[in-house]
Amino acid sequence: MLQDAGSFPSAVLRLEAPPYDFDWVSGSGQGIEHANRLTGKYDLRTQSIGRGTQSVAAGVGFWFFSGEGDPRQRFAALVDYSHVWFDMASFYVADNRQHTRLWVFGASEKAWVAQSDVTPSWSDHVGWLDSSGNDPEGEEGRVSNETVFRAAPNSWYQCWIWSAIELYADSGFWGLAASSAEVKISVPFAVLGSL
Known part of the structure; x- marks a missing residue:
């Protein structure tokens, strides 16, 4: 038995592309961090050679209005990336962590309603006489990442794509x-749509 087209919920998709509404950098002063909302690009670089902890972060984002709301609102972003990293130890220890994230802040909730770690991300620890990483070849790719959150009716949300590097x-x-x-x-584009 076929159902009427009117009985299926209508799919609502919203496509976002640069220029985005905002960009952000942590301003830690512990490396290089740039973000440009107009191009949808950001880059991070830092290192620690026996200097303890170093961290940087940056990202881009945009506003989303929920309309009727959705208990399973999808936020997806296409991400083009390249990275190169290493850590090495000579009788001491080193850590190398990088996380890319899709986070959503609800203005009416006054809280983060989604916080997902996505690709590219890694976490590595070396000690004694170990070394690890992908330097000098590096890695590059394209990936589609997504997270799901509860969108209240008639509410505003900040949708963020951001990354952080923390080294020790x-x-x-x-x-x-x-x-x-x-x-x-x-971030060439992002999509918000019902599942």
């Missing part, structure tokens, strides 16, 4: 450790 490397009398990472992200 210590040193001392017997040697030192080093950690370095660089990430470039481009």
Whole structure:
């Protein structure tokens, strides 16, 4: 038995592309961090050679109005990326972490309603005489990431695509450790739509 076309819920899709509404950098001063809402691109770079913790972050985002609302509102973003990173230890330890995230802040909820770690992301730890990473070849690719959140009716949401790098490397009398990472992200478009 076929159902009437009128009995199916209507799909509502909204496409967002640069220029986005806002960009952000952490301003930590511990590396290089750029973001440009007009192009939908951001890049991060930092390193620690026996200097302890270093961190940087940046991202782009836009406003979304929920209309009738949706208990399973989908937020998806196409991400073009390239990255190169390494960590090495000589009798000490080093950490290398990078996370790309899709986060949604609800204005009426006054809280984050979605916080998802997506690709590209990694977390690595080395110690003693270990080393790891993809330097100098690096990696690049294109991936579609998504998260789902509850959108209240007639509400505004900030949709963010952002990344953070956090490195750690210590040193001392017997040697030192080093950690370095660089990430470039481009977000050609994002989609909000019902599942």
